Amino acid sequence: MIRTIRRVALTGLTTAALAAVAFAGPASAAPNNSQSRVSTVNLLDRPDGGEDGNFWATDRFLRKTTITQVAPGQYVAVIEDTGKVDPTSGALTPWSGDGSAVIAEGAPDGTVRGGFTTVQFTAAPNFATYTEAGMRGTFYGVNPSTSGTWVSRFFTDIPDGTPTSFASWSWVYETSTEYWVNDTSGNSGNITGLLPQNAQGNLNAS
Numbered sequence: 001m002i003r004t005i006r007r008v009a010l011t012g013l014t015t016a017a018l019a020a021v022a023f024a025g026p027a028s029a030a031p032n033n034s035q036s037r038v039s040t041v042n043l044l045d046r047p048d049g050g051e052d053g054n055f056w057a058t059d060r061f062l063r064k065t066t067i068t069q070v071a072p073g074q075y076v077a078v079i080e081d082t083g084k085v086d087p088t089s090g091a092l093t094p095w096s097g098d099g100s101a102v103i104a105e106g107a108p109d110g111t112v113r114g115g116f117t118t119v120q121f122t123a124a125p126n127f128a129t130y131t132e133a134g135m136r137g138t139f140y141g142v143n144p145s146t147s148g149t150w151v152s153r154f155f156t157d158i159p160d161g162t163p164t165s166f167a168s169w170s171w172v173y174e175t176s177t178e179y180w181v182n183d184t185s186g187n188s189g190n191i192t193g194l195l196p197q198n199a200q201g202n203l204n205a206s
Contacts, residue, residue: 036068037130037154042138048085048112050094051187056103057087057094057173059112065135067154073125077151077164080115085173087191094173094180095190107175107193114171114182116147118164123155131156 041063047055061083069075087107092100123129134144135153145153145161152162170183179189 035070036066037127037132038064038066039132039135039154040064041135041144043081043083044138045140047142048094050092051096052092054092055088056091056191057085059086060084061112063115065150065154067130067151069125069127070120073122074120075123076120076167077118077154078115079117079147079150081171082113083111085110085112087175087193089193093190093192094182095187098190098192101192103191104193107191108177108195110173110175110178110191112171112173114169116166116169118151119167121151121158121164124157129155129157 042060043063044060046059046061048057048059050056059081061081064080064082066078066080067075068078086109087103089105089107090102092098093103131154148163149161151164152158152160166184168184170181173180173182173191175191175193177195178191180191181188
């Protein structure tokens with residue numbers, strides 16, 4: 001589906017709006033009770049894809065996974081990411097509307113926060129097959145799993161690599177002058193790496 005993308009200056013008002021978007025995407029975190037399991041991992045040098053299908057940055061963040069049994073054998077997972085983003089100089093910007101524009105040399109690092117909520121999925125009732133084996137510690141690149149197959153690593157009766165659909169998602173990336181929002185309802189902003197004094201008409205820089 002083609003979405004209309006907006007480029008907006010990062011002002012105080014925009015920052016407030018971003019705060020609202022950041023966790024409107026992955027719905028509220030599931031409660032930590034007897035029907036939930038919570039785990040965390042550190043993900044480093046994780047490639048981040050843009051609208052053109054290219055990798056425009058690498059991320060390093062803490063990922064918190066909360067899996068809740070909502071009915072016997074029926075589960076929902078909420079994943080929350082918090083950390084840093086390092087735009088890749090020379091890579092295409094995340095917004096496809098920029099055509100062949102690439103991220104500038106010396107692009108400043110920024111922050112990333114967000115995550116996703118899955119649709120309901122099926123596994124043995126009462127966490128009988130739940131495991132965190134291979135899902136603890138620190139991982140590099142796309143290890144231990146892509147986000148799309150993340151949940152399959154937590155249950156031994158779900159074949160490893162089985163994709164789980166997302167009910168919603170939202171990630172917000174911010175540098176000192178720019179932002180990029182990748183959200184269920186549409187994407188907005190862009191990360192070009194250009195500082196305001198060098199923007200030369202870049203509408204996304206203040």
